[in-house]
Amino acid sequence: MLSPEEWTLNKSSQTPLHQQIYEYIQSKIMNGEWSIGTRIPAQRDLAKKFQVNRSTIVYALGELTADGLIESKVGKGTIVVNNTWSLLASTPPPDWNSYVKSGSYQPNIQIIQDINKAETNPKIIRLGTGELSPELLPAEKMQQMFQSRSRMFSLGYSEPKGSIHLRELLSEYLKAKGIIASPSSILIVSGGLQALQLISLGLLHRGSTIFLETPSYLNSVHVFQSAGMNLFGIPMDHEGLLTDSLGRFKRQHNGALLYTIPSFHNPTGMLMSSNRRIDLVNVCKKERLPIIEDDVYGDLWFDRSPPAPLKAIDNQGLVLYMGSMSKTVGPGLRIGWIVGPEPVIDRLSDIKMQTDYGSSSLSQFAVAEWLSSGFYDEHIKKIRAELKCRRDFTIDILNAHFKDLASWNIPEGGFYIWLCIHKQIPIRKLFAKALNEGILLNPGNVYVRNDQQHLRLSYCYASLGQLKKGLIRLSELIQELSK
Amino acid sequence: MLSPEEWTLNKSSQTPLHQQIYEYIQSKIMNGEWSIGTRIPAQRDLAKKFQVNRSTIVYALGELTADGLIESKVGKGTIVVNNTWSLLASTPPPDWNSYVKSGSYQPNIQIIQDINKAETNPKIIRLGTGELSPELLPAEKMQQMFQSRSRMFSLGYSEPKGSIHLRELLSEYLKAKGIIASPSSILIVSGGLQALQLISLGLLHRGSTIFLETPSYLNSVHVFQSAGMNLFGIPMDHEGLLTDSLGRFKRQHNGALLYTIPSFHNPTGMLMSSNRRIDLVNVCKKERLPIIEDDVYGDLWFDRSPPAPLKAIDNQGLVLYMGSMSKTVGPGLRIGWIVGPEPVIDRLSDIKMQTDYGSSSLSQFAVAEWLSSGFYDEHIKKIRAELKCRRDFTIDILNAHFKDLASWNIPEGGFYIWLCIHKQIPIRKLFAKALNEGILLNPGNVYVRNDQQHLRLSYCYASLGQLKKGLIRLSELIQELSK
Ligand SMILES: Cc1ncc(COP(=O)(O)O)c(C=O)c1O
Ligand SMILES: Cc1ncc(COP(=O)(O)O)c(C=O)c1O
Numbered sequence A, B: 001m002l003s004p005e006e007w008t009l010n011k012s013s014q015t016p017l018h019q020q021i022y023e024y025i026q027s028k029i030m031n032g033e034w035s036i037g038t039r040i041p042a043q044r045d046l047a048k049k050f051q052v053n054r055s056t057i058v059y060a061l062g063e064l065t066a067d068g069l070i071e072s073k074v075g076k077g078t079i080v081v082n083n084t085w086s087l088l089a090s091t092p093p094p095d096w097n098s099y100v101k102s103g104s105y106q107p108n109i110q111i112i113q114d115i116n117k118a119e120t121n122p123k124i125i126r127l128g129t130g131e132l133s134p135e136l137l138p139a140e141k142m143q144q145m146f147q148s149r150s151r152m153f154s155l156g157y158s159e160p161k162g163s164i165h166l167r168e169l170l171s172e173y174l175k176a177k178g179i180i181a182s183p184s185s186i187l188i189v190s191g192g193l194q195a196l197q198l199i200s201l202g203l204l205h206r207g208s209t210i211f212l213e214t215p216s217y218l219n220s221v222h223v224f225q226s227a228g229m230n231l232f233g234i235p236m237d238h239e240g241l242l243t244d245s246l247g248r249f250k251r252q253h254n255g256a257l258l259y260t261i262p263s264f265h266n267p268t269g270m271l272m273s274s275n276r277r278i279d280l281v282n283v284c285k286k287e288r289l290p291i292i293e294d295d296v297y298g299d300l301w302f303d304r305s306p307p308a309p310l311k312a313i314d315n316q317g318l319v320l321y322m323g324s325m326s327k328t329v330g331p332g333l334r335i336g337w338i339v340g341p342e343p344v345i346d347r348l349s350d351i352k353m354q355t356d357y358g359s360s361s362l363s364q365f366a367v368a369e370w371l372s373s374g375f376y377d378e379h380i381k382k383i384r385a386e387l388k389c390r391r392d393f394t395i396d397i398l399n400a401h402f403k404d405l406a407s408w409n410i411p412e413g414g415f416y417i418w419l420c421i422h423k424q425i426p427i428r429k430l431f432a433k434a435l436n437e438g439i440l441l442n443p444g445n446v447y448v449r450n451d452q453q454h455l456r457l458s459y460c461y462a463s464l465g466q467l468k469k470g471l472i473r474l475s476e477l478i479q480e481l482s483k
Helices: A017-030 A043-050 A054-066 A084-088 A096-100 A110-119 A139-148 A164-175 A192-202 A246-253 A274-287 A342-356 A361-373 A375-401 A427-436 A464-481 B017-030 B043-050 B054-066 B084-088 B096-100 B110-119 B139-148 B164-175 B192-202 B246-253 B274-287 B342-356 B361-373 B375-401 B427-436 B464-481
Strands: A070-073 A077-080 A186-189 A209-213 A230-234 A255-260 A291-294 A319-324 A336-339 A416-421 A454-458 B070-073 B077-080 B186-189 B209-213 B230-234 B255-260 B291-294 B319-324 B336-339 B416-421 B454-458
Touching (some): A017 A043, A017 A054, A043 A054, A139 A375, A164 A186, A164 A361, A186 A342, A192 A291, A230 A246, A246 A255, A336 A342, A342 B096, A342 B192, A375 A416, A375 A464, B017 B043, B043 B054, B110 B427, B139 B361, B186 B342, B192 B291, B192 B336, B192 B342, B336 B342, B361 B375
Parallel strands (some): A209 A255, B209 B230
Antiparallel strands (some): A070 A077, B070 B077, B186 B336, B319 B336, B416 B454
16 A cells, blocks of 8 residues: 655645646656556545545546546556556556565565554554653764764775674673673674574575464564474463473474573563573573574663573573664664674675675664763663663553453563453454554564464553553453453 | 684783684684584684694694594584583584575675685775775765764664655655656665665565676675576677567566666676667566666766666656665665665565664664765765776776786776776686785676676775786786786
8 A cells, every 4th residue: 555655735726636636646657656556545545644525536536547547446446557658558567566476575464564554653652562662762862972972983894794893892792691702703783683584594494493482573573484484382381481392393393493582572571580591401402403592672671680691501502692772772773683603603694795785884883882882881771770660650550450351470671561361352353443542552463373362562662641541541442342 | 714803812921822722712612602513714724813833723723633622524624523511411412504504595606705705804905896995985074974963863763664854855866867756666775785685585486587787796696596586697788788689588588677787887887878778668668577777876977977767767667776875975874775666665665674674774864964965965076086087097007008918998987897808818817816916806707607708897996006006917917827
């Protein structure tokens, strides 16, 4: 669906509104932006966008139909069928739509597309969004850093594994977590998601299986599935991923890797216990099952730091460890890292070079300055306190309004509360009803297929006022639907 | 091969050098960075890196062999075979090497790997490198921009197609080239290479064929081949790509797309004539063959701007147009753009979101500021003058020293001269001999398979002094080898 975001009607112009709309769409078609086969947005969406009566739209589209430029097709909506050039020419233009349907990459899941779309509405209350609220992002401090620092940055391509200066700083940073990693075993990537993308392109066969927690963030992205891999969920208990059946699963399902988020798991907020970590590393050693440890939330603890990462327990190069600046300093930086055995890092670095020639040197510079100046430590302390306060606030609301409706965990860090609704209610309907009232939810089925019981709540994005208003209304909606 | 970049010997320490090296490698193995199966760098490479006698290396490796940590295997070099943990345990660790050999992505071509490696040597004279010399990159001006601007940047995720502010500015920028593109038909990407990567993931089937010029930049990267597509080269004459057989080739080879670099082609420096452009667009319309127009060098003209881009001639959405800041302001920004029909841009944007959640917002901010402040125009004028002067300087040297050895084009913009050596000489040997003397070449076979006659020269990277010294020595080497 197309969004005419760049254009608005001139309501004080002499040209009638329907004529302005006619000309706008005609120019889109004639310059090839709306190529043949493109679906025109629905009449009511156009009417809403341009804030005109639907009849104005009907009139404009009627003209375009009379010109032979568009056509309504049953079950397909209104489609561009011609443009000036093709009216004159004898051959039809290329059918881009057949290309759009090709390609190995699967489109985003529908519900995620719906969520992404709703997120562009600035007034919506986002109860499940997994990113820091703009007011918690240190944009001003970043500005300040650029203004005060006199160290020069480079505008050239950076080293294949990323800026050596940044990798040295990360090596220090990781040491504090108990991870011994020299700069040559660290690869700078454009965020945690790209880390997963590189692993899928560089280390795995089509048809191999990735184990993961049930539920898991990984189910909300297509990075492995689009490369032809399968996901297989492993159950969790209150200490984390259950390890007893891993060996059997590996043999039965041709398991290639285990993906886990031990600290402040997305979406459950769970913290894997120290014992479970040791147990997991041992089982995976025994089964020769490599691990991807996703630690993007590890620094966001409230009262005490999490147990040592799996990577710190591993002395065998069993674990590929990944981190990111997205959840702490800002996702706009697009900076993350992968740590692992050098041959693996070398391979991933080669693929990274082949797909985008490395990450932004400006962003790498900024992260290096944050780490070396102490800005990072200062900022992260502030964010921990902020998030803890927001968690407490949210838990209080849950206690007051959800006691009989649902149960939940109390996270010790990170962003998420995994709300389990007691009664069976139609979650899809809940989502739609809430959206209609300006409240955006993240339903459980984004993270585990066919889930009908959970919502991922997050206290990192919405303001306290919005959290209160949104959650109370949510409790009412759940009550209504469970009648 | 592993580069111990992060560590140096302490030559004034009491610990003998061989002991320091022993401990260094032992720790690499014990913490899993050099996992089982990792190949240790060759003795002479280690000796060179650490600047010690080879005997010191032999001694240290002997100790490690005695420990049972490494083993020399005929034809495979010295391999890590054990680590402390695995010496104690009964089960072997995971075999990462089998993973490194998996994955759909092909490793970089050997000669490119060699070139990349040689480029890390700061003293080498780079006669073929396709990026602006660090002294031409406006790092200081960028610094200044960050210091003076008071507009705030965002650290959040940006809109799915990239910053709307930047897309509006690009829409203006493209208008000056005759391209009508509204912001919603523009996608911000992390450089031109990523544009190609997204097209390969999002629009093409495995087994489809991409047409391209012979020779072409595209042969130096694996982006389409790794996704299972074939490349098929089309010959060129002095006006550009030959169009007569395109239709026949399309039918014979299941052609899906044509990739072309009409302005200041990489590697030939060729400028496609205005007539050929019109001809090409007409043929492709007739054959319904979509075009990728790679215009990353388009702004780098010397005396007059190139003819209108194919995209400006196209009114049918036949052309996907791509540009980048890499060749003008700096590759470290990692900012490029794709312009095309909206359904195609929507699809590519979805995949971009699924693979890395968008490009660096810092870089997007910087590019927007450059375009809106006039810094870009100012800078590009300077670069044009600089490059023209370097071209003239280089052509003078060729006239003085290569008259009887080779022929070449005189580029009207961009970076490249395609040197055709008259006598048949072993180019691989020329490459090695030159490298040995500190001169790095880009042989023609990087851009067209089995080429034995060409070198890509570039006048954008090496200093004038280096160009002179390097080219004169090159002429002597060619003479020696053609005897
Ligand atoms: C567990 C986990 N890993 C990785 C990511 C990817 O984040 P980014 O690519 O911004 O670093 C996220 C973001 O939602 C996440 O929750
Ligand atoms: C023709 C052409 N296209 C695209 C690129 C990719 O450049 P970037 O990804 O840095 O924009 C290059 C760089 O060498 C090139 O020569």
